[in-house]
Amino acid sequence: MTARLSSVLEKIDGDMPQALDRLSELLRIPSISTDPAHKADVDRAADWLVAELAGLGFAARKDKTAGHPMVIAEGGAATGPHLLFYGHYDVQPVDPLDLWDSPPFEPRLEETPAGKVIRARGASDDKGQLMTFVEACRAWLSVHGNLPVKVTFCLEGEEESGSPSLVPYLEANRDALKADLALICDTGLFDAQTPAITTMLRGLLGEEIIIHGPARDLHSGSFGGAAMNPARVLARILADLHDDQGRVTLPGFYDDVPEISEEIRAQWEALGFDAQAFLGAVGLEHPAGETGRTALEMIWSRPTCEINGMNSGYTGAGFKTVLPARASAKVSFRLVGSQDPHKLRAAFRDFVRARVPADCRVEFLEHGASRASVMETSHPAFEAARQALSDEWPKPAAFVGAGGSIPIAGYFKTILGMDSMLIGFAKDDDQIHSPNEKYDLDSFLRGIRSWARILDAVSKV
Amino acid sequence: MTARLSSVLEKIDGDMPQALDRLSELLRIPSISTDPAHKADVDRAADWLVAELAGLGFAARKDKTAGHPMVIAEGGAATGPHLLFYGHYDVQPVDPLDLWDSPPFEPRLEETPAGKVIRARGASDDKGQLMTFVEACRAWLSVHGNLPVKVTFCLEGEEESGSPSLVPYLEANRDALKADLALICDTGLFDAQTPAITTMLRGLLGEEIIIHGPARDLHSGSFGGAAMNPARVLARILADLHDDQGRVTLPGFYDDVPEISEEIRAQWEALGFDAQAFLGAVGLEHPAGETGRTALEMIWSRPTCEINGMNSGYTGAGFKTVLPARASAKVSFRLVGSQDPHKLRAAFRDFVRARVPADCRVEFLEHGASRASVMETSHPAFEAARQALSDEWPKPAAFVGAGGSIPIAGYFKTILGMDSMLIGFAKDDDQIHSPNEKYDLDSFLRGIRSWARILDAVSKV
Numbered sequence: 001m002t003a004r005l006s007s008v009l010e011k012i013d014g015d016m017p018q019a020l021d022r023l024s025e026l027l028r029i030p031s032i033s034t035d036p037a038h039k040a041d042v043d044r045a046a047d048w049l050v051a052e053l054a055g056l057g058f059a060a061r062k063d064k065t066a067g068h069p070m071v072i073a074e075g076g077a078a079t080g081p082h083l084l085f086y087g088h089y090d091v092q093p094v095d096p097l098d099l100w101d102s103p104p105f106e107p108r109l110e111e112t113p114a115g116k117v118i119r120a121r122g123a124s125d126d127k128g129q130l131m132t133f134v135e136a137c138r139a140w141l142s143v144h145g146n147l148p149v150k151v152t153f154c155l156e157g158e159e160e161s162g163s164p165s166l167v168p169y170l171e172a173n174r175d176a177l178k179a180d181l182a183l184i185c186d187t188g189l190f191d192a193q194t195p196a197i198t199t200m201l202r203g204l205l206g207e208e209i210i211i212h213g214p215a216r217d218l219h220s221g222s223f224g225g226a227a228m229n230p231a232r233v234l235a236r237i238l239a240d241l242h243d244d245q246g247r248v249t250l251p252g253f254y255d256d257v258p259e260i261s262e263e264i265r266a267q268w269e270a271l272g273f274d275a276q277a278f279l280g281a282v283g284l285e286h287p288a289g290e291t292g293r294t295a296l297e298m299i300w301s302r303p304t305c306e307i308n309g310m311n312s313g314y315t316g317a318g319f320k321t322v323l324p325a326r327a328s329a330k331v332s333f334r335l336v337g338s339q340d341p342h343k344l345r346a347a348f349r350d351f352v353r354a355r356v357p358a359d360c361r362v363e364f365l366e367h368g369a370s371r372a373s374v375m376e377t378s379h380p381a382f383e384a385a386r387q388a389l390s391d392e393w394p395k396p397a398a399f400v401g402a403g404g405s406i407p408i409a410g411y412f413k414t415i416l417g418m419d420s421m422l423i424g425f426a427k428d429d430d431q432i433h434s435p436n437e438k439y440d441l442d443s444f445l446r447g448i449r450s451w452a453r454i455l456d457a458v459s460k461v
Numbered sequence: 462m463t464a465r466l467s468s469v470l471e472k473i474d475g476d477m478p479q480a481l482d483r484l485s486e487l488l489r490i491p492s493i494s495t496d497p498a499h500k501a502d503v504d505r506a507a508d509w510l511v512a513e514l515a516g517l518g519f520a521a522r523k524d525k526t527a528g529h530p531m532v533i534a535e536g537g538a539a540t541g542p543h544l545l546f547y548g549h550y551d552v553q554p555v556d557p558l559d560l561w562d563s564p565p566f567e568p569r570l571e572e573t574p575a576g577k578v579i580r581a582r583g584a585s586d587d588k589g590q591l592m593t594f595v596e597a598c599r600a601w602l603s604v605h606g607n608l609p610v611k612v613t614f615c616l617e618g619e620e621e622s623g624s625p626s627l628v629p630y631l632e633a634n635r636d637a638l639k640a641d642l643a644l645i646c647d648t649g650l651f652d653a654q655t656p657a658i659t660t661m662l663r664g665l666l667g668e669e670i671i672i673h674g675p676a677r678d679l680h681s682g683s684f685g686g687a688a689m690n691p692a693r694v695l696a697r698i699l700a701d702l703h704d705d706q707g708r709v710t711l712p713g714f715y716d717d718v719p720e721i722s723e724e725i726r727a728q729w730e731a732l733g734f735d736a737q738a739f740l741g742a743v744g745l746e747h748p749a750g751e752t753g754r755t756a757l758e759m760i761w762s763r764p765t766c767e768i769n770g771m772n773s774g775y776t777g778a779g780f781k782t783v784l785p786a787r788a789s790a791k792v793s794f795r796l797v798g799s800q801d802p803h804k805l806r807a808a809f810r811d812f813v814r815a816r817v818p819a820d821c822r823v824e825f826l827e828h829g830a831s832r833a834s835v836m837e838t839s840h841p842a843f844e845a846a847r848q849a850l851s852d853e854w855p856k857p858a859a860f861v862g863a864g865g866s867i868p869i870a871g872y873f874k875t876i877l878g879m880d881s882m883l884i885g886f887a888k889d890d891d892q893i894h895s896p897n898e899k900y901d902l903d904s905f906l907r908g909i910r911s912w913a914r915i916l917d918a919v920s921k922v
Contacts, residue, residue, distance in 0.1 A: 034779030093781055099677070161779055188683075202682065206780050215744030216560070219894040220767045221663065221865025222649075224795050225759035227740065228749035231768035231790075232703065239700035242693065279688065283676030284820045288689035298686035306681045307692035308783050313770035314791060318495030318622055319667050319828035320554055321793055321866075322769050322894055329692075330775060332782055334685050359745045367780035404682025405782075433680040433783055 001391075004144070005456045011139040012448050019135045019448065020109070020118065020441075022052070026089070026127050027107040027120040033068055033090035034161035042068045042157050045089045049155055052134065056141055058153065063173075065165035068157030072176075076137075076147035080459055081381070084152045084179035084418065086408055087130025087186060088159035091122035092433045099435035110438070114192070114429075117438040124430035128439035129185045130155060132425060132447030139452055148459035152179060156408070159186070162206065162368030163407060170415045181381050181458075182412045185451075187402055187424035189443070190271060195389040195397040195450065197382060198422035199375040200300060203335030204405035205344055206308075206367030209237070209352055210328040213360050217313070218323040227323055228359040231312040234327040237355045241305050241331070245291045248305045248333070250347045256338040260301045268296055271398060281429055300401025304334045330367070334405060341369035370407030376419050380461045385421055388453035392446055425450070462852075465605070466917045472600040473909050480596045480909065481570070481579065481902070483513070487550070487588050488568040488581040494529055494551035495622035503529045503618050506550045510616055517599055519614065524634075526626030529618030533637075537598075537608035541920055542842070545613045545640040545879070547869055548591025548647060549620035552583035553894045560896035571899070575653070575890075578899040585891035589900035590646045591616060593886060593908030600913055609920035613640060617869070620647070623667065623829030624868060631876045642842050642919075643873045646912075648863055648885035650904070651732060656850040656858040656911065658843065659883035660836040661761060664796030665866035666805055667769075667828030670698070670813055671789040674821050678774070679784040688784055689820040692773040695788040698816045702766050702792070706752045709766045709794070711808045719798040721762045729757055732859060742890050761862025765795045791828070795866060802830035831868030837880050841922040846882055849914035853907055886911070 012019075031045035032038040046062050049071045053060035058073035068090065094104040102108050107120035118128065140147050154177060158165055170177065190196040213230035214223070243249050260268075275295035279285055289298035298304070312327030314320035333348075335341060349364055356362045375382075377399060389397035402422075409420040425447035431437045473480075492506035493499040507523050510532045514521035519534035529551065555565040563569050568581035579589065601608050615638060619626055631638060651657040674691035675684070704710050721729075736756035740746055750759035759765070773788035775781035794809070796802060810825055817823045836843075838860060850858035863883070870881040886908035892898045 034777075034781065036778070093775070093777065093779075095775070095777065096678075160781075204682075204782070206782070208780070213745070216892065216897075217557075217895045218743060219865065220765075220769060220793055221665075221795060221863070222889065222893070223743065223760065224767045224793075224864060225750040225763055225765040226736070226748050226756040226864075227743065227745055228747070229767055231771050232699065235696045235699035235768065235771070238693065238696035275687070279820075282679060282684065282688065284674070284688055286689070286819050287687050288818070288820065289686040295687040299684065302686055304681075304686040306685045306690055306782075306784055307696065307774065307788075308681060308781060309774035309776045309785070310692050310696070310771055310788065311773075311776040313768065314554070314556070315770045315772040315789075316495075316554065316556065317497070318554075319669070319791055319793075320495070320769060320894065321665070321667070321767075323767055324770070327771065328776075330780055332681055332685075332780075334682060357749070358747050359740075359749065402682070403685060403687075404680065428683065431677065432683070433781065434678045436677075 005453060007143050008139045008452045009449055011143050012135065012452060015139065016445060023118065023128060023131045023444070024107040026131065027122055028105055030105045031090050031157065032093050033158050035093055042090055046071050046157055049089055053153060056138055063169070065169050067165040070157070070169055071153065071155035073153040076151040077149055080149050081181065081461070082150040082152070082179040083458065084154055084177060084182045085133050086154050086156070086182055086184045087133065088126045088156040089130065090157045090160050091127070092125065092160050094121050096435065101436055114440070116441040118441065118444070119436060119438040121437050123437050123439040124426045125432035125437065126159065126186045128444055129424050129426065129447065132444060133183070133185055133451050135448040136451035136455060140455060148455055152177065166408065167411060167415065170411055174416060178416050179418060181379060182418050182420040184406060184409060184420050184422045185424050186406055187422045188426035188428065190398050190400055192427060193394040195393045196400040197386060197397060198402045199377055199399045200401035201373040201406050201409055201422070202403055203339065203341060203370045203372040204407065205333040205335060205341040205369050206330070207345065207348055208328065208330045208365035208367060210326055210363040211356065211360050212326050212363065214323065214325050217325045220321040220323040223323050228357060229323050230360055231324050231327040233355070233357060233360050234312065234329055237352055238307055238329060240355065246289050248303065250344065250351050252347055253303065253344065256340065257303055258337040267399070278428060299403035301336055303336050303339060306332055308332050334403060336372045339372065341371060345369060370405055371410050373409040373413070375409070379419050381458050382421060384457040384461045385423065385454045388457040389423070389450055392450045392453055423450070423454070466914065468604050469600045469913045470910055472604050473596065473913060476600065477906060484579065484589055484592045484905070485568040487592065488583055489566055491566045492551045492618065493554050494619050496554055503551055507532050507618055510550055513595065514614060517602055524630070526630050528626040531618070531630055532614065532616035534614040537612040538610055541610050542642065542922070543611040543613070543640040544919065545615055545638060545643045546594050547615050547617070547643055547645045548594065549587045549617040550591065551618045551621050552588070553586065553621050555582050557896065562897055575901070577902040579902065579905070580897060580899040582898050584898050584900040585887045586893035586898065587620065587647050589905055590885050590887065590908065593905060594644070594646055594912050596909040597912035597916060601916060609916055613638065627869065628872060628876065631872055635877060639877045640879060642840060643879050643881040645867060645870060645881050645883045646885050647867055648883045649887035649889065651859050651861055653888060654855040656854045657861040658847060658858060659863045660838055660860045661862035662834040662867050662870055662883070663864055664800065664802060664831045664833040665868070666794040666796060666802040666830050667791070668806065668809055669789065669791045669826035669828060671787055671824040672817065672821050673787050673824065675784065675786050678786045681782040681784040684784050689818060690784050691821055692785050692788040694816070694818060694821050695773065695790055698813055699768055699790060701816065707750050709764065711805065711812050713808055714764065714805065717799040717801065718764055728860070739889060760864035762797055764797050764800060767793055769793050795864065797833045800833065802832060806830060831866055832871050834870040834874070836870070840880050842919050843882060845918040845922045846884065846915045849918040850884070850911055853911045853914055884911070884915070
C-alpha cells in the first residue's frame with residue numbers, strides 16, 4: 001500500500017466518532033419522500049447535505065425539481081477521471097410504528113451479537129451508505145488537500161417514491177452531469193465478509209388498483225348475496241396473478257426474460273449462497289417463487305409479482321358486518337432482461353379489466369416503471385475497484401446480481417451514456433423498508449475505507 | 462277505532478317535537494360497543510334509558526354483564542298478556558368518518574326529496590326504532606295512566622359487537638324475562654308504504670383470519686420471489702371461497718339449506734319486489750349472488766359468504782415496496798335453514814388451513830355465531846299485529862324474510878321458550894352500518910303509532 005493511501009485510511013479510523021455524529025444528525029431528519037406531510041423534512045435533509053459538502057470545499061447547491069430537490073456538488077482534481085457519485089437522502093415510511101423498538105428518527109448505537117450497529121430509519125437505506133463516500137472524500141481532502149479524481153455528487157430526494165423528477169432532471173442537465181463513470185452506493189455486501197459489485201439489477205413496475213362497487217358501504221345482512229362485493233373481486237384478481245407453479249400468469253410476462261448464461265450460473269454457484277440462512281433470518285424455510293429455480297435465481301434473475309398492500313372494508317378491532325364500497329391493492333413487479341414496464345403495465349391493466357364484473361369499475365394509479373439493468377463490466381475501473389474492495393475485506397469481492405430496483409443505473413446509461421459501478425455495504429439483515437432498520441458500524445467504517453481505496457485505485461486507471 | 466286508541470294516537474301526534482328531542486339526546490351518546498374506547502359512552506346510554514323509563518313509571522335498572530350492561534324495565538297492566546320488548550342501544554362504528562356529511566353524533570333534522578329525516582349514527586339502527594316503543598308506552602301512560610298489557614323492556618348494549626353477554630344473561634334470568642311473546646324492533650318496512658312482520662332471519666358466523674408469513678415486513682426487491690407473501694396466500698383463500706356460479710365452496714355448506722316452499726315463493730312474488738330499484742339505490746344493477754336465484758331469494762333465503770374487511774402491508778398514500786409479514790381478513794357467513802354455525806366454523810377453518818403453505822401459519826379470531834330463525838306465525842298476536850299495522854300504513858302488512866341476523870329471536874325461543882314478533886320501521890336507504898345513517902320522521906311517527914295500535918290489538922287476543 002502506498003503512503004498516500006495509508007495516511008487517508010489512518011485519518012478515517014481516527015475520525016470515526018465524528019463521522020457517526022454527522023450520520024446521526026442526518027438520520028434525525030425524517031425525510032420520508034412519499035408522504036406529503038414530510039415535504040419540509042426532505043428539504044431540510046437536502047440543506048444539511050449542501051452545507052456539509054460546501055464545508056468540505058465542494059461547489060454545492062440544491063437544484064429545484066417538480067418534486068423534492070436534487071443536491072449537486074462539484075469538486076476534486078482538475079484532471080484525471082471524473083466520477084459521478086449517486087446516493088439518495090430520502091427514506092421509506094416508518095409504519096407499522098408499533099413494531100419499532102425505539103423511535104425511528106432517534107438514532108441509537110447498539111451492541112448486537114454481530115457487532116455494533118446504528119439503528120434508525122435510513123441508517124442503511126441510504127443515508128449511512130451515502131455518508132461512506134462523503135467521509136472518504138473528507139479524509140482525502142483533510143490529508144492531501146484534494147481528491148485524486150474529479151467528483152460530482154448527485155444526491156436524490158425521491159428514490160423511495162418512484163423518482164418522478166429524476167429523468168426530467170437528468171435530461172435537462174446532461175452536460176453538467178456526464179462523467180467518465182458513475183458510482184452508485186445503494187446496494188449491499190454479498191455477505192458480512194464478502195464485498196460485492198452489483199452488475200445485474202431488476203426493474204420495477206408499480207401499480208395500484210382500486211375496485212369500486214356499491215355507491216357506499218352496505219350492511220352485509222341487508223345486501224349480502226345480492227350486491228357485488230369489491231373485496232371478493234379484488235381477491236380473485238390477486239389470486240389469479242400466480243399459477244400453482246409460482247409463475248406470474250400475465251400473458252406475455254416471460255417473453256423478454258432471458259435465462260442466465262452458464263458462466264454466470266457457475267459464478268453464482270461458486271458463491272456458496274446459503275438459501276436456508278437467508279430465509280431463516282426472516283423466519284422462513286422454503287423458497288416460495290417459481291418451482292425448479294434456486295433462491296438466488298429467484299431474487300437475482302427472475303421476474304416477480306408481489307402484493308405490497310391490500311385494504312378494504314372494516315379493519316379495526318372487533319367486527320363490522322359491512323359490505324365494502326371499495327377494495328384496493330398495491331402491486332409491484334420486479335423485472336429482468338428486456339421486459340418492458342410500459343408493455344407490462346398495459347398487460348396488467350387488461351388482465352385486471354377482464355376480471356372486473358358488471359357493477360364494479362376499476363381505477364388505476366401508476367407508481368413508477370423502470371427496466372432491469374445489466375452493467376458493462378469491461379471498463380477497467382471495475383477490475384480496479386474489485387481489487388480495492390478485496391484488499392479491504394476478509395474475502396475477495398464478487399460481481400453479483402440484486403433483487404432490488406435501482407433505476408438510476410439505467411438512466412445514467414440511456415440518458416447520460418455512462419456506465420455505473422454499484423458498490424454498497426448494506427447487509428441482508430439491515431431491515432431496510434422494515435421496522436428497526438440498522439447499519440453495521442463495520443459496514444460504515446469499512447465502507448468509508450473501501451471508497452478511499454477505490455478513489456486511489458480508479459485515479460490510476 | 463275505539464276512543465281508547467284514538468286518544469293515544471292524538472297524544473302521539475301532538476308530542477312529536479318532544480319525542481324528537483328525546484331521540485336526539487340519545488343519539489348524541491356515541492355508544493359504539495365494539496370499540497373499547499367508547500365503553501363509558503355505552504354505559505352512559507344505558508343510564509339515559511334507565512332514567513327515561515323510570516321517569517315513565519317503570520321499575521327500571523341497569524343489570525351488569527361481563528360486557529356492556531342490560532337495561533331492564535318492568536311495568537304496565539297487572540293482568541293480561543305479558544310482552545317482552547327488545548331493542549339495542551349500542552351502535553356501529555362510524556368509519557370512514559370522512560364520508561359523513563355531518564358529525565355522526567350530532568343529530569340533524571333534514572329535508573330530503575322523500576321527506577324529513579333525522580340523521581346520525583344509530584338513528585335507524587337501533588335507537589330510533591327502540592324509541593318508537595318507548596314513545597308509544599309514554600302516550601298510553603299519559604292518556605290512560607297505564608298500559609293495556611304488561612311490558613318488560615330488555616335493551617341490549619352489545620348487539621353490534623356479537624352479543625357476547627346475551628346468552629349467559631338470558632340463561633341466568635330465565636324466570637324474570639319469560640313472557641307470553643317477545644317484540645323485537647330491529648327490522649324494516651317492506652317498502653315506504655308497506656309495513657312488515659319479519660318471520661325469517663338469517664344466522665351469522667363471523668371469523669377473522671390472520672396469515673403470518675415472514676418474521677417482519679421485507680423489502681420486496683431483496684426478498685421478492687424467494688419469500689412467501691402472506692397477502693398472496695390470503696387472496697388465494699378468499700378467492701377460493703366462491704365458485705364461478707357465485708356459490709360458496711366450503712364442503713357441506715349447502716347440506717342444511719332448505720328450498721323455500723311454493724307457498725312462500727308465491728307470497729314473495731306477490732310483493733312485487735323491485736330488484737332494480739333495490740340495487741339501483743346503491744349504484745348497482747345486477748344481482749351478484751348465486752346464478753339462477755332472484756335477488757329476494759339471495760337476501761332472504763340463501764346463505765352467503767362476504768369479505769367484510771381486508772388488510773395487509775402498506776396502505777397509505779404513495780407506494781412502499783414491502784413484502785408484508787402478515788395479511789388479515791374479516792369474513793362473515795349469513796346462514797339459513799338449519800345450517801350449524803359451529804359446524805361451518807370448523808369447515809371454514811379446515812378450508813383455510815388446507816390452503817396455508819409451509820412458511821405461513823394462520824391465526825383465527827371468533828366473531829359470533831348464530832343460527833337462522835323461522836318464526837311460528839300461528840300465535841294469534843301475529844294476525845292481530847298484522848291487522849294493526851295494516852290500519853296505520855297505506856298498504857297492508859306482509860310476512861317477510863330478512864337478510865340480516867338478529868340472533869336474539871333464536872335465543873328467546875331456545876332459552877326462554879317464547880315466540881318473537883319482529884316489527885320495525887327502517888327503510889332500505891337508511892344507510893345503517895354506513896356513513897350518513899338516517900331515520901325517516903315518517904318511520905318514527907308511524908312507528909310510534911303502530912306500536913300504540915299493536916298494544917291495543919294484542920291486549921284483546
